[in-house]
Amino acid sequence: MTRIVPSRPSNDSSIAVRLASSIAGARSDRGDAETDGDRGAKGIDAETADRDGAARRRLAGVVWLVLVSQVLVYPGVPDIVVALGAPAGVSAGMWFLVAEFAAFVAFAGPWGAASDALGRRGPLVVTGAVGGSLAYLTLAAAPRLGFGFSEALGVRVAGGALTIGAFSLAITMLMDLGGGHGRNMGAAGVAIGLGAALGSVVGGGLADLDPFYPIYASAGVLAAAGLLASTVADRTVTRRIQASETRDGASSPETSSPEVPNPEAPTPETSTPIDEDPGFREVFARIRAVPALLVPFAFGFIDRLTAGFFALVGVYYFQEGAFSLSAFGAGVTLALFFVPFALLQYPMGVLSDRIGRFLPVVVGSVAYGFVIIAVGLAPTYPIAAGAMVLVGVCGALVAPATMALVTDLVGVDERGAAMGLFNVFGSLGFLTGFLVGGTVTEGFDYLTAFLVVGSMEIAIAIALFPAVRRIAARIETPAL
Template identity: 60%
Template structure:
């Protein structure tokens, strides 16, 4: 890997990091922010505030990815997504003076999520395009995600204690940084390399992609690759459902901690937003710092042990957090959650790169982020509902055993993928893989 590619890996990782910080800045003080924006500020209102953004992630992640594959361009789309996210955050900050109701706030969150997921998912896709080791590249993405969440939880908690709207302004600045950073990176998507042109003109890219990606099928018909076709190719690849399932559950746990974890530490241990953010960082800190070495490790030893064994240990540590009788023990358990989460995350993302063809990476990673966003949504909804109906400890048990369950159910499929065998998916023949 030459120096230029290393610099670009760092730049793209910084872009992923900035997007994550922009999101997580709002989490520690979400109850105060929701009240400032006209909501109730309770667990239910906080849940819908977070759910609205991730609902847009689910709908638009695959569309951004398929569009980038079809046009052969990623950089201009990332810039558009980041700038659109800036506009939505600035509009959100103006809500108190505009007199917009909480329903309007949720609509702004939906539109902002539709833009932001483009910047996030395609930045990760560009890391996939770099080569030099899938585990290494996804480790870089993972450390950016984890470190972004760690920094965002601490800084967001501090900002929210000064002004509930301060995290919103910070998020807008960070997405502006993403647009600037990404514009300096060479577009290495297969379509861009075939056309041999830069990444500054989306319209030209669309024209080139129609020429470059069009092929004649065995029946002589023209099989031109468009967004719909790329999405269909990914949907028809059953092996991708394995890392997608793990991504769903892993993000479910992250969504759970981002909402229920914050309320849990504030309600049970009497912490303010800054204190809850610090404890959340006990998870995200090691989760971030260990992503890259764990990704490299998965390149060396394979994906099975990090994904399956790591998921079991991860689930157990989640239950331990909910069972801890003191803040000290709970914080220590959060560190273990971060360590085992770091073992799982880059190996799972690397599986996506292992399976997808080069011209499907945008849609494949978009699909992964769709399932991840669905996981976040489920984490918010399942966590919030179970915490209110059953209690905090029971909610931790439900989420922890969900992580353990996916590891046990899918262990055979992961082993077969790790050894290069075809994967049997219920309801799908192996010949279809």
């Protein structure tokens, strides 16, 4: 009888089984590690997004407070200039507003360049806001101090030099955040519009009680802006470190690899070499190298020109021109523009991130010019009020896309100085709006002034239409 002995698996077979098991386990471990890594990355991204969102809200609050402080004064300008010793009329109001914006022009760029050089913006925002508050208190005390109108204008210059630092750098801090340039500039636009809306209504009511009440209120609001700004952490230093690490890693011989052409790489107009300490001169050099930057600067100029026009001529037009409204009534009418301008800027900014900058900038500017003319042609107040609402809608379409173009065209370390230059052009626009509006109104009439300013907005949109189309085609819009 033959005994059958059960066979044992060969060593080769056992090794194969163990090897397969090990490979499967390694794959499982690697899969778990990748899953953990992905989850960790998502957690970090979510945490960063939360921090950016909180910072965005606070910085938008700072911008909002600065705008409230500025616009509180506007509806009462006809009475304020008289209380400061000037003769009544558009001319005195024009110089009262020009004094502040001349300082904006002179100091916006240096504030931005200083923040880029220091690598910090927050303390400068606080300094500008608190200094501007003190300037308003000095202006309110001007008659008691024996100041005439000329000295009061000097105080306005000092206040403007300080306030523009808080305003411009708060917007630049928004630019330093993630989440899309259109989103961040939309948040700035909402803050600007809501601040102007509240300031115009409250300022008009205060001016009807006493010409100096809006000035005292502006001082308090600017002080609050400085306090809020002190609670926001700077992102500039972090961005610089990240940029430096990226540059060092890219140039390291151990980690470098042969360059492979990338067909999707940004064009020279959308990529900016990072300088260790860029400033005002570097950004001017950037403009010479990339003339495309002049396009958003030009639109910023003309858009602010129209805002300056309404701040001066609009106030006098509704109070002393066609409709004889009170300061409060004129403030409410300005709010008809500012409220839609504010509420629509954030969604319009997000829209420009999705569809690009061309349609919002060009089409929006043409429509903006026509509705400005419509305000001057309106035969009755209800029609003029409705046209003011449309002015706000069109302005909301244009403004965030224009500001976002600046961030599209410069590197992270150049944004402070670039935004400073953008605000220089914008402040020049305000100045031009005051001067053109005041001069044309004094020399001709209100209707002619509205026709001139509206036509200027339309003309620049048509003239720069090809340039905007070229830039928009080259800028990669981030998917949201």
